[in-house]
Amino acid sequence: MDWLSIGELSTRSGVATSALRFYETKGLIASERTDGNQRRYPRATLRRVSLIRAGQEVGLTLAELSEALAKLPHDATPTKADWHRLSKSWRKRLDRQIAELEALRDELTDCIGCGCLSLKSCAIFNPGDAASELGSGPRYLMGNSSSEVVR
Amino acid sequence: MDWLSIGELSTRSGVATSALRFYETKGLIASERTDGNQRRYPRATLRRVSLIRAGQEVGLTLAELSEALAKLPHDATPTKADWHRLSKSWRKRLDRQIAELEALRDELTDCIGCGCLSLKSCAIFNPGDAASELGSGPRYLMGNSSSEVVR
DNA sequence: CCTTGACTTGAAGTTAACTTCAAGTTGTAG
DNA sequence: CTACAACTTGAAGTTAACTTCAAGTCAAGG
Numbered sequence: 001m002d003w004l005s006i007g008e009l010s011t012r013s014g015v016a017t018s019a020l021r022f023y024e025t026k027g028l029i030a031s032e033r034t035d036g037n038q039r040r041y042p043r044a045t046l047r048r049v050s051l052i053r054a055g056q057e058v059g060l061t062l063a064e065l066s067e068a069l070a071k072l073p074h075d076a077t078p079t080k081a082d083w084h085r086l087s088k089s090w091r092k093r094l095d096r097q098i099a100e101l102e103a104l105r106d107e108l109t110d111c112i113g114c115g116c117l118s119l120k121s122c123a124i125f126n127p128g129d130a131a132s133e134l135g136s137g138p139r140y141l142m143g144n145s146s147s148e149v150v151r
Numbered sequence: 152m153d154w155l156s157i158g159e160l161s162t163r164s165g166v167a168t169s170a171l172r173f174y175e176t177k178g179l180i181a182s183e184r185t186d187g188n189q190r191r192y193p194r195a196t197l198r199r200v201s202l203i204r205a206g207q208e209v210g211l212t213l214a215e216l217s218e219a220l221a222k223l224p225h226d227a228t229p230t231k232a233d234w235h236r237l238s239k240s241w242r243k244r245l246d247r248q249i250a251e252l253e254a255l256r257d258e259l260t261d262c263i264g265c266g267c268l269s270l271k272s273c274a275i276f277n278p279g280d281a282a283s284e285l286g287s288g289p290r291y292l293m294g295n296s297s298s299e300v301v302r
Numbered sequence: 303c304c305t306t307g308a309c310t311t312g313a314a315g316t317t318a319a320c321t322t323c324a325a326g327t328t329g330t331a332g
Numbered sequence: 333c334t335a336c337a338a339c340t341t342g343a344a345g346t347t348a349a350c351t352t353c354a355a356g357t358c359a360a361g362g
Contacts, residue, residue, distance in 0.1 A: 005329095005338080006337080006338090006339075007337095007338060007339080016320085016321080017338095017339090018320070018321055018322080019319080019320060019321085021341095022319070022320060023323090023338095026319095034328085034329090035328095036327075036328045036329070036339085037327080037328080037340065038328065038329080038337085038338085038339055038340075039339085039340090054255075054259075056319095057255055058255070061318070061319090062319070063318090079317075081167065087259050089257060090259060091259050091260065094252055094255060094256040094259065096255060097252055098249055098256065101245055101248055101249050101252070102249060104205075104208055104209070104245060105242060105245040105246065105249065108205075108238050108241060108242050108245065109242065142343090148318095151254050156309080156362080157308085157309075158307095158308060158309080165349080167350085168308095168309085169350070169351055170349080170350060170351085172310095173349070173351090175351060177349095181303095185358085185359090186358095187309085187310090187357075187358045187359075188309085188310065188357080188358080189308085189309055189310075189357095189358070189359085190309085190310090207349095212348070212349090213348075213349070214348090265308080
């Protein structure tokens with residue numbers, strides 16, 4: 001097995017060294033140390049980091065990813081089953097996200113047609129209504145429940 | 152014209168009073184004051200707040216929304232043209248977002264099929280590659296350029 | 303008039319996901 | 333062997349979008 005320094009891992013993964021160290025404090029990745037106390041990552045970490053970035057794009061937080069990746073080995077390629085489970089649940093998440101955005105788009109499209117000068121008839125302007133119930137929430141990325149995505 | 156207290160605006164819009172005050176400090180909404188220094192919002196603010204929430208769901212930041220809403224009157228219904236311009240640019244944004252998520256989903260789907268145990272052949276695992284170039288970025292909601300959305 | 307819930311302010315706290323910094327130590331090309 | 337880039341740490345700073353708090357003041361029903 002050959003090892004990567006944090007700099008190498010950074011350039012290969014496209015993730016800043018500061019972020020990699022941060023991930024390590026969170027337990028998302030792990031390293032051995034040289035005699036001089038520098039980090040050396042097993043090659044499999046490269047894949048792990050890619051997984052993290054992919055997961056983030058799907059909308060998962062680092063905390064959720066931490067849970068999801070806890071089941072994968074730090075220093076080896078995940079099994080086919082591991083990967084299958086992960087990618088399937090992420091796909092579900094993506095499908096849901098896409099559906100929500102599409103619903104919002106359709107509402108908007110109706111609004112473009114109608115001019116939407118009446119508060120009552122417009123779905124966008126009535127957030128309490130059934131249609132928009134799913135996709136409204138607090139801050140930037142509204143945290144949908146994480147547990148079903150992780151297991 | 153009749154006026155809403157901050158509490159009324161809050162219950163009607165579903166947005167916390169603290170958030171409404173926060174929006175006001177940012178110039179997103181505006182109020183008059185009573186003799187006793189309490190806020191009174193023109194009825195049109197209700198629509199404005201709905202616009203803000205809808206805009207957030209489309210992925211706009213408050214700063215971007217501030218710019219976009221600067222062109223609308225604070226105390227009256229926006230014109231058909233105003234609304235037309237806004238909803239069209241938001242729709243574009245939504246279309247782009249959906250397209251990006253769909254691209255990611257398609258990659259994932261391929262990966263489920265292939266088992267994806269080889270780093271080289273997998274698009275998800277190669278973020279530098281052409282396909283994923285569009286939809287990768289820094290933190291949670293990667294800030295796509297705002298200017299074209301706002302004008 | 304009195305009570306009580308709604309309202310006021312500015313400052314500080316919150317969360318995620320990092321980045322930046324200072325003050326050193328290590329690894330390696332030449 | 334030396335220079336210099338890469339590495340180390342913990343703490344503090346950053347950003348967005350709010351929320352919470354304290355210490356009051358205001359408004360409206362009875």
